[in-house]
Amino acid sequence: xxxxxxxxxxxxxxxxxxxxxxxxxxxxxxxxxxxxxxxxxxxxxxxxxxxxxxxxxxxxxxxxxxxxxxxxxxxxxxxxxxxxxxxxxxxxxxxxxxxxxxxxxxxxxxxxxxxxxxxxxxxxxxxxxxxxxxxxxxxxxxxxxxxxxxxxxxxxxxxxxxxxxxxxxxxxxxxxxxxxxxxxxxxxxxxxxxxxxxxxxxxxxxxxxxxxxxxxxxxxxxxxxxxxxxxxxxxxxxxxxxxxxxxxxxxxxxxxxxxxxxxxxxxxxxxxxxxxxxxxxxxxxxxxxxxxxxxxxxxxxxxxxxxxxxxxxxxxxx
Amino acid sequence: xxxxxxxxxxxxxxxxxxxxxxxxxxxxxxxxxxxxxxxxxxxxxxxxxxxxxxxxxxxxxxxxxxxxxxxxxxxxxxxxxxxxxxxxxxxxxxxxxxxxxxxxxxxxxxxxxxxxxxxxxxxxxxxxxxxxxxxxxxxxxxxxxxxxxxxxxxxxxxxxxxxxxxxxxxxxxxxxxxxxxxxxxxxxxxxxxxxxxxxxxxxxxxxxxxxxxxxxxxxxxxxxxxxxxxxxxxxxxxxxxxxxxxxxxxxxxxxxxxxxxxxxxxxxxxxxxxxxxxxxxxxxxxxxxxxxxxxxxxxxxxxxxxxxxxxxxxxxxxxxxxxxxxxxxxxxxxxxxxxxxxxxxxxxxxxxxxxxxxxxxxxxxxxxxxxxxxxxxxxxxxxxxxxxxxxxxxxxxxxxxxxxxxxxxxxxxxxxxxxxxxxxxxxxxxxxxxxxxxxxxxxxxxxxxxxxxxxxxxxxxxxxxxxxxxxxxxxxxxxxxxxxxxxxxxxxxxxxxxxxxxxxx
Numbered sequence: 026x027x028x029x030x031x032x033x034x035x036x037x038x039x040x041x042x043x044x045x046x047x048x049x050x051x052x053x054x055x056x057x058x059x060x061x062x063x064x065x066x067x068x069x070x071x072x073x074x075x076x077x078x079x080x081x082x083x084x085x086x087x088x089x090x091x092x093x094x095x096x097x098x099x100x101x102x103x104x105x106x107x108x109x110x111x112x113x114x115x116x117x118x119x120x121x122x123x124x125x126x127x128x129x130x131x132x133x134x135x136x137x138x139x140x141x142x143x144x145x146x147x148x149x150x151x152x153x154x155x156x157x158x159x160x161x162x163x164x165x166x167x168x169x170x171x172x173x174x175x176x177x178x179x180x181x182x183x184x185x186x187x188x189x190x191x192x193x194x195x196x197x198x199x200x201x202x203x204x205x206x207x208x209x210x211x212x213x214x215x216x217x218x219x220x221x222x223x224x225x226x227x228x229x230x231x232x233x234x235x236x237x238x239x240x241x242x243x244x245x246x247x248x249x250x251x252x253x254x255x256x257x258x259x260x261x262x263x264x265x266x267x268x269x270x271x272x273x274x275x276x277x278x279x280x281x282x283x284x285x286x287x288x289x290x291x292x293x294x295x296x297x298x299x300x301x302x303x304x305x306x307x308x309x310x311x312x313x314x315x316x317x318x319x320x321x322x323x324x325x326x327x328x329x330x331x332x333x334x335x336x337x338x339x340x341x342x343x
Numbered sequence: 344x345x346x347x348x349x350x351x352x353x354x355x356x357x358x359x360x361x362x363x364x365x366x367x368x369x370x371x372x373x374x375x376x377x378x379x380x381x382x383x384x385x386x387x388x389x390x391x392x393x394x395x396x397x398x399x400x401x402x403x404x405x406x407x408x409x410x411x412x413x414x415x416x417x418x419x420x421x422x423x424x425x426x427x428x429x430x431x432x433x434x435x436x437x438x439x440x441x442x443x444x445x446x447x448x449x450x451x452x453x454x455x456x457x458x459x460x461x462x463x464x465x466x467x468x469x470x471x472x473x474x475x476x477x478x479x480x481x482x483x484x485x486x487x488x489x490x491x492x493x494x495x496x497x498x499x500x501x502x503x504x505x506x507x508x509x510x511x512x513x514x515x516x517x518x519x520x521x522x523x524x525x526x527x528x529x530x531x532x533x534x535x536x537x538x539x540x541x542x543x544x545x546x547x548x549x550x551x552x553x554x555x556x557x558x559x560x561x562x563x564x565x566x567x568x569x570x571x572x573x574x575x576x577x578x579x580x581x582x583x584x585x586x587x588x589x590x591x592x593x594x595x596x597x598x599x600x601x602x603x604x605x606x607x608x609x610x611x612x613x614x615x616x617x618x619x620x621x622x623x624x625x626x627x628x629x630x631x632x633x634x635x636x637x638x639x640x641x642x643x644x645x646x647x648x649x650x651x652x653x654x655x656x657x658x659x660x661x662x663x664x665x666x667x668x669x670x671x672x673x674x675x676x677x678x679x680x681x682x683x684x685x686x687x688x689x690x691x692x693x694x695x696x697x698x699x700x701x702x703x704x705x706x707x708x709x710x711x712x713x714x715x716x717x718x719x720x721x722x723x724x725x726x727x728x729x730x731x732x733x734x735x736x737x738x739x740x741x742x743x744x745x746x747x748x749x750x751x752x753x754x755x756x757x758x759x760x761x762x763x764x765x766x767x768x769x770x771x772x773x774x775x776x777x778x779x780x781x782x783x784x785x786x787x788x789x790x791x792x793x794x795x796x797x798x799x800x801x802x803x804x805x806x807x808x809x810x811x812x813x814x815x816x817x818x819x820x821x822x823x824x825x826x827x828x829x830x831x832x833x834x835x836x837x838x839x840x841x842x843x844x845x846x847x848x
Binding site (some may be wrong): 097207208210213217220221229231287 | 370691716
């Protein structure tokens with residue numbers, strides 16, 4: 026009867042939207058190609074999804090704070106170059122070194138955003154260009170081959186023979202972020218910052234630190250995604266991860282995290298990343314040339330944001 | 344008797360967990376000024392929204408000049424001659440007054456998608472002439488005073504006259520809450536003039552205003568109309584009694600509970616504080632003392648209050664808490680020093696609307712709900728529930744988003760935010776009762792007294808002079824960014840509002 030009462034189940038339903046989309050996609054792909062639901066192709070999906078999940082999870086924190094990190098893909102590309110260059114000398118230490126450097130670069134962008142009061146969109150857009158150029162310069166504008174990949178090979182192995190290690194790592198990272206947010210005040214702080222920065226500030230919330238921290242985690246996740254890419258491809262390249270920016274943003278918004286901040290979670294982005302990966306894998310199955318992929322991402326982002334924004338409006342009108 | 348301009352019969356509106364309207368009846372006669380009074384949550388806002396098509400009622404009917412109507416949108420309502428001046432001003436600040444007046448129904452002011460400035464100016468001028476306003480239609484809206492902007496809004500609303508053959512119904516929702524006393528007089532003159540050719544519904548929390556400007560008052564309580572008062576000869580207390588359903592306490596400001604201040608080392612000590620809009624501010628506040636700062640709009644008192652909390656940059660000066668200097672520019676430092684701040688803009692700066700009551704209440708003092716570095720859900724539940732009980736906060740539960748609560752209950756949550764850790768030593772209250780009804784106000788006052796009794800010092804920017812006088816032990820009068828004078832305000836020796844006004848201008 027009353028619209029407000031009727032809203033409630035609908036609102037609850039939208040929380041499951043990414044999951045529903047996921048199930049629907051798997052069903053549709055199975056119908057289109059009965060071979061899809063085999064162990065081999067599912068493993069392939071999981072391996073493809075892993076770096077995307079990690080990238081999206083990190084950037085979700087920035088979006089939850091009300092910002093956006095457009096530099097994640099460029100930073101991941103740069104990190105693949107770092108890793109490929111450092112592996113011969115640092116060996117096993119190369120992986121943590123790359124993740125730390127990437128996290129530091131993320132934090133630096135966050136600090137620029139917060140301290141110089143520049144919109145995060147501009148800081149990371151500039152950062153994206155700068156990081157891409159640095160990657161080109163230090164790689165000599167070419168692929169850097171990894172001769173001895175013994176120290177990162179484990180990421181390309183399988184857990185219990187079936188589960189790709191990289192996918193397991195991705196789930197672990199998402200779970201870790203989710204748990205840390207839930208059991209500490211961070212979730213309140215991030216949500217308050219994203220929903221209403223002025224209110225958060227006037228309640229004494231460490232808004233600046235929270236934002237810099239979010240950018241730092243986003244950078245670190247880009248570094249980890251780079252390690253996953255290198256372990257699969259035995260090389261690093263200055264544009265290796267560049268084509269992951271749009272899918273990562275798409276994963277976040279498809280998951281239902283509000284681009285305006287506050288509302289959302291890393292689990293939503295996890296589901297969103299799987300949806301995006303399935304679409305990517307599924308296009309050739311249903312006979313669409315992969316050249317159309319970008320159209321898909323562009324459309325997904327616009328439609329998903331339109332839907333999430335609409336819901337936000339409904340809740341304020343109420 | 345002629346057909347009423349507007350009649351509401353048995354209107355019902357449910358929200359989850361709340362019956363906002365429970366069969367409300369309302370009759371508005373032609374060319375009268377009808378007041379609506381009621382506490383927060385009595386259903387005033389919902390009723391007004393139903394009248395302009397923003398809320399679809401679950402049951403009941405609305406009749407315009409005897410005809411039943413269904414109002415689906417603001418445009419729909421305007422077609423029936425009903426328009427509202429919204430509580431939050433709805434003008435676009437960087438457009439001219441004329442553009443704002445024609446905005447949404449440009450008519451002849453736009454031809455082939457292009458503004459015809461001369462036509463627009465003339466249209467706007469006609470509207471402004473109706474209310475006898477001398478505002479320049481080509482002035483940018485953000486260059487106008489609040490009061491002038493309100494005139495522009497009224498002029499804008501009166502354009503609904505063009506859509507109907509009958510006198511329009513103009514709804515004014517809390518029009519006085521942002522105005523200075525002198526501006527309120529102008530507004531009231533305007534309302535009396537409106538009565539000549541329109542019907543007015545007037546809503547204010549200030550009962551004296553309602554009685555002053557209205558012909559008749561309908562009182563709402565719990566989503567029903569509980570009575571009607573002809574304003575001639577009525578006194579605020581009578582109305583108040585109807586609103587709360589019982590005899591109101593005579594001791595509105597709980598003056599009996601006021602504690603005597605023993606002079607000792609001051610809790611807060613401000614020396615030579617200067618900033619963009621204030622200079623050389625020095626004063627002390629003792630433990631358990633309530634100091635009110637009064638001043639006209641632009642006196643700089645709001646900025647002083649924010650500066651004390653580290654939310655406004657300062658150029659010079661020193662703030663000491665219990666003798667210890669605190670770093671000026673940070674809200675973090677202020678919080679750590681035991682300072683709590685309740686901002687005037689509750690919805691924007693106070694609460695985080697979509698977050699739960701519990702999260703809002705523990706936002707500033709996370710420590711109170713943590714065990715080690717972790718949130719302890721049971722500790723949080725016990726803590727939040729105990730404060731919900733202590734302050735009798737009316738909420739379906741601690742996990743309800745705070746934006747679903749009524750204004751008074753929201754404010755109590757924001758106040759509780761500073762109390763949960765039990766370490767608050769100074770409260771900065773910037774218009775803590777703005778937009779609250781009498782019952783909620785009284786509860787806030789009681790809480791302030793209780794806190795003062797435990798030694799909490801308070802700096803109060805009152806919503807009215809009466810409030811400042813009623814609550815304060817001492818009053819600082821600010822003019823042009825300086826403390827002009829200090830007035831002692833002890834129980835039994837309260838200054839009159841007139842005395843203070845003399846110092847303020």
